[in-house]
Amino acid sequence: MHIVACVKQTPKSDNVKIDPATGCLIRSGTESAMNPFDEFALEEAVTLKEQVGGKVSVITMGPPQAEAVLRDSIARGADEVFQLGDRAFAGSDTWSTSYALSKGIEKINSLSHVDLIICGKQTNDSDTGHIGPQISAWLNIPNAAFVKKVVRVNEKSMVVERLTEDGSEVVELTYPCVLSVVKEINKPRVRSVKGRLLAKRAPVTVWTADDVAADKTMLGINNCPTRVVKSFVPKREVNATVVEGANGKEKAAKLVELLKENKYI
Amino acid sequence: MDYAINEMEQEVLNTTRELAQKKLKPLRAEMDAKETFSKEMYEEYRKSGMFGLWLPEEYGGLGGGITCLAMAFEELSRACAGLALTPGTSALGAIPMFLAATKEQREKWCPDLASGKKLWAFALTEPEAGSDATALKTTALKDGDFYVVNGTKHFISTGKEADFYTVAVNTNPARGPRGISLLVIEKGTPGFSFGKKEEKMGIRSNPTYELIFENVRVPKENLLGSEGRGLLYLQETLDYSRPGVAAQAVGIAQGALDTTIPYLRTRKQFGQPIITFQALGHKVAELAAKTEAGRAMVYNLTHRMDTEFLPAVKNALANGTPVHDELKKLKGERWTKYSAEAKLFCSNVAMEVADECVTLCGGIAYMRDFPLEKYMRDAKITQIYEGTTHIQKNEILTALIKEYAAKGDEE
Numbered sequence: 264m265h266i267v268a269c270v271k272q273t274p275k276s277d278n279v280k281i282d283p284a285t286g287c288l289i290r291s292g293t294e295s296a297m298n299p300f301d302e303f304a305l306e307e308a309v310t311l312k313e314q315v316g317g318k319v320s321v322i323t324m325g326p327p328q329a330e331a332v333l334r335d336s337i338a339r340g341a342d343e344v345f346q347l348g349d350r351a352f353a354g355s356d357t358w359s360t361s362y363a364l365s366k367g368i369e370k371i372n373s374l375s376h377v378d379l380i381i382c383g384k385q386t387n388d389s390d391t392g393h394i395g396p397q398i399s400a401w402l403n404i405p406n407a408a409f410v411k412k413v414v415r416v417n418e419k420s421m422v423v424e425r426l427t428e429d430g431s432e433v434v435e436l437t438y439p440c441v442l443s444v445v446k447e448i449n450k451p452r453v454r455s456v457k458g459r460l461l462a463k464r465a466p467v468t469v470w471t472a473d474d475v476a477a478d479k480t481m482l483g484i485n486n487c488p489t490r491v492v493k494s495f496v497p498k499r500e501v502n503a504t505v506v507e508g509a510n511g512k513e514k515a516a517k518l519v520e521l522l523k524e525n526k527y528i
Numbered sequence: 529m530d531y532a533i534n535e536m537e538q539e540v541l542n543t544t545r546e547l548a549q550k551k552l553k554p555l556r557a558e559m560d561a562k563e564t565f566s567k568e569m570y571e572e573y574r575k576s577g578m579f580g581l582w583l584p585e586e587y588g589g590l591g592g593g594i595t596c597l598a599m600a601f602e603e604l605s606r607a608c609a610g611l612a613l614t615p616g617t618s619a620l621g622a623i624p625m626f627l628a629a630t631k632e633q634r635e636k637w638c639p640d641l642a643s644g645k646k647l648w649a650f651a652l653t654e655p656e657a658g659s660d661a662t663a664l665k666t667t668a669l670k671d672g673d674f675y676v677v678n679g680t681k682h683f684i685s686t687g688k689e690a691d692f693y694t695v696a697v698n699t700n701p702a703r704g705p706r707g708i709s710l711l712v713i714e715k716g717t718p719g720f721s722f723g724k725k726e727e728k729m730g731i732r733s734n735p736t737y738e739l740i741f742e743n744v745r746v747p748k749e750n751l752l753g754s755e756g757r758g759l760l761y762l763q764e765t766l767d768y769s770r771p772g773v774a775a776q777a778v779g780i781a782q783g784a785l786d787t788t789i790p791y792l793r794t795r796k797q798f799g800q801p802i803i804t805f806q807a808l809g810h811k812v813a814e815l816a817a818k819t820e821a822g823r824a825m826v827y828n829l830t831h832r833m834d835t836e837f838l839p840a841v842k843n844a845l846a847n848g849t850p851v852h853d854e855l856k857k858l859k860g861e862r863w864t865k866y867s868a869e870a871k872l873f874c875s876n877v878a879m880e881v882a883d884e885c886v887t888l889c890g891g892i893a894y895m896r897d898f899p900l901e902k903y904m905r906d907a908k909i910t911q912i913y914e915g916t917t918h919i920q921k922n923e924i925l926t927a928l929i930k931e932y933a934a935k936g937d938e939e
Contacts, residue, residue, distance in 0.1 A: 454549045455577035456590055459539040 687737025
């Protein structure tokens with residue numbers, strides 16, 4: 264089975280600082296790491312490979328420094344890694360990103376047939392959860408989101424259990440298909456010594472938009488349909504009045520006065 | 529101080545430290561209390577490659593040496609000396625095999641050993657043969673293509689969980705100690721059963737069992753090396769494995785300090801952090817210095833050992849010969865004295881450090897909720913297994929007498 268895991272480099276979530284003035288994430292100087300949800304995606308891919316054989320390819324879209332997350336993927340058990348690295352991709356929204364990734368996956372598929380694509384359910388920096396389902400839409404193949412368990416791997420299909428708002432459901436998907444997984448699906452392993460050593464020397468294939476035959480009019484900040492008008496943390500307004508008093512009786516009397524004053528009663 | 533001298537050793541440290549933080553620490557108290565083997569941790573070790581650190585890449589190992597093994601054992605024991613024994617005892621059980629095995633035996637057993645698919649254990653001790661290994665009574669008498677094994681081993685670490693047991697037997701009781709041989713006996717062989725499970729003071733998450741052999745028919749292909757040379761292989765094994773116990777002891781001492789120092793810095797009595805009382809602070813400094821001395825002793829030795837072990841392994845693979853034979857060709861050092869010195873010193877340091885740390889922290893450290901009393905219970909075993917402290921002194925003394933006798937009486 265050839266499995267492609269999609270990963271993203273995001274700010275390390277255990278040490279994210281917020282600018283108190285603007286309420287925004289401070290990205291400069293923060294350490295980057297693999298999006299935590301993608302760790303579960305990659306672990307599941309590697310576990311499935313160990314169970315049924317095959318190989319795991321990993322793809323990411325990102326700037327040159329995103330190579331680190333691909334090397335980390337090798338340490339975690341991936342066999343081959345691919346980076347979509349081109350200025351044309353910069354600033355893409357989820358629509359453009361999933362389009363680019365789907366083109367990258369098509370290219371991987373042309374090198375070696377892909378059976379399964381696994382994504383984390385969302386990223387820790389933009390939280391949309393769009394990418395997995397959107398990739399399946401671009402590729403026109405089945406998708407299951409919020410997968411918490413792979414129940415069975417058959418020859419032509421797989422059975423998974425996915426979380427729903429009010430419980431879970433078991434669905435069967437034919438290959439090739441896309442899963443996006445939740446953290447309940449596994450416990451990611453500690454990177455092996457051998458993996459860590461391999462990671463430093465493994466080749467990283469970098470592809471431009473042209474390499475994956477992506478339509479540049481669908482990529483990048485100027486071509487994607489989403490417009491970020493403003494990014495802000497909603498202001499939480501608290502208009503509470505604390506009623507002081509020596510005892511409950513006195514406080515209750517004051518509260519009644521206050522309610523009358525404001526014509527609530 | 530880190531003693532990693534190459535990238536591989538540094539990554540062994542990085543990996544085992546991450547394993548300790550993420551996997552061992554959340555599990556250790558529960559497994560200690562329950563006194564049960566952790567299959568979950570076994571699986572984690574397997575995935576992170578802890579069983580093949582010292583084995584050649586040709587068999588799926590990392591290609592590291594005795595240093596990699598000792599470093600892993602130190603760092604894992606720093607978090608939990610009991611759970612650390614899953615890869616630790618598998619290496620101990622497999623070292624005699626790896627040293628004495630033929631090319632065919634190595635090819636048969638090493639891949640599953642390196643991947644961790646199969647666990648190994650070491651079975652020497654018997655009810656009446658502890659420090660005196662020559663007194664062992666388990667017999668293995670030849671019957672056609674088989675040895676018929678009868679006897680009992682006890683206090684066997686990772687008992688019942690391990691798949692293969694390297695068992696010291698006597699194949700020629702008439703010759704006494706010169707009849708001692710090593711056999712690999714697989715779990716599930718008819719007549720091989722497990723007796724009492726011991727309840728222990730420390731290293732409780734590693735199961736200790738009695739092994740019972742009743743007319744167990746073991747194929748002669750499972751003999752390691754040649755008949756009657758068991759004691760030689762055992763000594764060679766202990767020379768390589770005792771630095772491992774010493775490393776474990778250093779890990780226990782470091783782990784106890786890791787728990788103690790932050791507590792002493794934050795605990796206030798008489799209006800000040802108690803580490804600022806010089807009587808306590810100076811004690812901590814002494815314990816830290818002794819721990820560092822132990823660590824220096826271990827890695828000085830293992831790095832020297834690797835300068836022979838690694839070439840011998842390489843030659844054994846190239847020539848299709850046993851590692852033991854290649855070691856002999858290299859005419860290297862006898863490590864017995866240095867190994868015994870490291871184990872003697874480090875295990876005493878571990879016990880002293882753990883004991884003093886409990887005293888320094890006081891009442892809280894006596895409670896099971898505080899992760900310190902376990903270090904004191906775990907430290908004790910390092911003074912006992914793979915030869916007690918007294919046996920280490922015997923080894924050192926014997927070596928010294930030989931050394932000085934060879935030099936003659938000149939000053």
